[in-house]
Amino acid sequence: MTSTTSRSRLPQAWRTLLALPLLLAGCSSAPAGSKCYAEAVPSRGEGGLAWANSMNSARKKSLDDCALYASRSGGTPSTCKVVLAKCK
Template identity: 50%
Template sequence: MNRNTLKRQWLAASILAACLAPLAGCTHHPAAVEGSRCYATAMPTVGEGGLAWGDNQKTARTSALDNCERYAGRSGGTPGTCRIVEARCK
């Protein structure tokens, strides 16, 4: 598998998990349950990325980049390469 395929699979899994978690009655993204209408996902070249929710795209994007940098650093990845790969509002 190439790097882009892995990124797409990770992104799809993250979005699916974020969408299904409120249905299960638990979530690691409390803002999503409280009505935040926007989300963003950021991925580094290597390592784990970050997903975040916010009241607007700017807030969600900023939080996703912060999360990506933190998680990429913890996973031995490249925090400086984090980029937004998806950002949407309901």
Template identity: 60%
Template sequence: MTKRISQHHALRITQCVLVLSLALTVGCSSKPSYYAATQGSNCFAKAVPTLGEGGLAWGNTLSIAKQKSLNNCIRYAGRSGGTPNTCQVVLAECKR
């Protein structure tokens, strides 16, 4: 009888874990992600510092993309031990 009860509890626990994981997956998938929000963006820009990592960004307009890429460059260059104050946009264009 003890074996039957423990198998029953194991089955219930497995079912609960499955239901919770599905509920969390469904709840999170309905929220817009960063990539979904920028999927329709038409323009992109890349900014690089003299030393360190640069930044690439998308935006609806060229000026938004440039500003975002500069902000990313400053952030990434600072984190990578580079020179954030030397960031410059080196590539900027729109697809259409």
């Protein structure tokens, strides 16, 4: 008895593992030359990560992104706080 397996029937985990490096290769949204980044998170929902040339700009962008993503994910955008901010 022979069994044939189709490549399209790979388990979901294998497809995810194969696709992950491709997704991570292009996940940085930082423009060339941006040296600072900040991450803001709400008490509930998704937060935001932003890159900019200055610390203040990165903090502002991450708070704006946090409010946007928190409201889209059913979270609380008014509770966004910057939890991490660094410059290279």
